[in-house]
Amino acid sequence: MKDKRILFVSSEVVPYLPETELSSTAFTSAKNAHSKGVQTRIFMPRFGVINERRHQLHEVIRLSGMNLVVNDVDMPLIIKVASIPKERMQVYFIDNEEYFKRKAVFTDEDDQLFPDNDERAIFFAKGVVETVKKLNWAPDVIHIHGWMASLLPLYLREFYKEEPLFTESKIVTSLYNSGFKGDLSADLADKVKFDLNTSDKIATIAAPSHINILKSAIENSDAIIHGSEIIDEELSSFIEEQEMPVLEYQSEHLKESYLNFYADLIAAE
Numbered sequence: 001m002k003d004k005r006i007l008f009v010s011s012e013v014v015p016y017l018p019e020t021e022l023s024s025t026a027f028t029s030a031k032n033a034h035s036k037g038v039q040t041r042i043f044m045p046r047f048g049v050i051n052e053r054r055h056q057l058h059e060v061i062r063l064s065g066m067n068l069v070v071n072d073v074d075m076p077l078i079i080k081v082a083s084i085p086k087e088r089m090q091v092y093f094i095d096n097e098e099y100f101k102r103k104a105v106f107t108d109e110d111d112q113l114f115p116d117n118d119e120r121a122i123f124f125a126k127g128v129v130e131t132v133k134k135l136n137w138a139p140d141v142i143h144i145h146g147w148m149a150s151l152l153p154l155y156l157r158e159f160y161k162e163e164p165l166f167t168e169s170k171i172v173t174s175l176y177n178s179g180f181k182g183d184l185s186a187d188l189a190d191k192v193k194f195d196l197n198t199s200d201k202i203a204t205i206a207a208p209s210h211i212n213i214l215k216s217a218i219e220n221s222d223a224i225i226h227g228s229e230i231i232d233e234e235l236s237s238f239i240e241e242q243e244m245p246v247l248e249y250q251s252e253h254l255k256e257s258y259l260n261f262y263a264d265l266i267a268a269e
Contacts, residue, residue, distance in 0.1 A: 001259050002037035004266065006030075007139035007169075009043045009128055011146025013091065015084070016050050017105065022176045025227050025254075026145040027084075029174075032255040033262075034089050041137065043128045045120070045148060046080055046093035048103045057082045057093060063134050068126045070119050071191040075099070077127050094127035106148070106180060113180055117148075118188040118208060122195075125152040129160055138165045141262045144173040145227065147180065150213050151192070153220035154205075158196045170265040173221040175235060177228035179210035211235060218242060223265055225258070 008030045012023035026042075034040045050057070063079035078095035094100075099120045107113055114120070129152070132139070144152055153171050160166060185191075188208040196202060204216045215238050218224060223245040239246060245265065250257045 001033070001263050003039065004140045004262070005039045005041075005137065006033050006141045006143060006262065007041050007043070007128075007132065007137075008143050009145070009149045009152055011044065011148035012105075013042060013044045016044065016055060016082075016091070017047065020178065021228060022146050022178060025174065025176075028254060029143065029145075029258050030089060031084075031087055033259060034087065036255075036259060038259075040089055041132070041135075041139075042089060042091045043131070044091065044093060045124050046078075046095035046100050047105050048101050049105060050093070052080070055082050060092075063131055066130060068123055068130065069195075070122050070126075071187075071194055075123055077123075077130065079127075079131055092131060094124050094131070096123060096127075099123055113182060113184065115185060118185040118191060121148050121151050121184075121213075122191060124148055125155045126159075126195075128152060129155065129163070129166075133163065133165060136165070139169050140266055142166075142169050142171045143225075143262075144171065144217060144221070146176070147210055147213055150217035153217045154192070154201060155195070157220040158199045158201060170223065170262075171221040172223045172225060172262070172265070173214075173217045174225040174227035175214060175218075175231050177230050177232070179214075182209075184208040184213070218244075223247070223261070225261065 010026035014023045014027045017023050030040050030042050057080045060079045060081050066077050067074040068077050080093040082091050189202050189206045193202050205212050225247045226249040229249045247261045
């Protein structure tokens with residue numbers, strides 16, 4: 001895997017957000033790949049709770065400045081970057097004043113999902129792709145962590161399917177035993193349909209629950225990794241129907257297992 005390129009896209013990454021199984025695994029999988037000579041890029045949302053001064057985030061003017069269309073509205077894209085201390089790994093932050101400035105991550109002070117979480121997820125997915133295009137950096141593997149990144153496989157397979165930078169990319173989605181209760185906005189499918197037009201894959205997210213959003217990620221991925229020891233049974237059954245490569249939960253030897261899994265996917269072309 002030396003000199004291969006892996007794009008890690010995660011809802012959460014330590015040390016920028018609190019340590020969870022998801023945020024720690026996203027960081028560790030990138031760190032392990034980086035230590036083996038793999039070229040890595042990490043993308044995450046620039047949530048308002050992230051201390052920019054402490055983590056030394058700074059805006060990348062040459063990457064910022066474009067507008068992304070979300071539900072027929074132009075939304076300015078701001079790109080910030082930081083380096084993880086001691087690791088020499090760059091982390092790119094997708095930012096927008098309206099979507100990410102608030103001092104919270106997914107829920108308000110009453111623990112209710114933000115009503116625009118659906119649009120934040122769309123903006124994040126499109127922001128990642130447009131930024132990678134500006135970097136002109138073609139990834140061999142794109143590894144997805146967390147539900148806010150889970151629309152990216154759908155957008156790559158449909159909205160950006162003619163983009164040559166990603167035609168050879170293998171998409172891997174990690175599944176975790178964490179998520180949200182209830183549904184995102186009932187308008188999510190219509191907002192995605194604005195971009196994808198007649199794609200029948202939108203039907204999966206017609207009821208925008210956590211399970212269905214992950215199902216969308218699964219059906220548009222090349223392989224799945226169990227990031228948690230316990231995975232929802234409905235998702236497990238759905239994965240079996242797809243007949244795709246699956247890496248079971250790794251309590252140890254994560255470094256070798258993930259890298260071997262990536263290598264097998266690339267070799268299977």
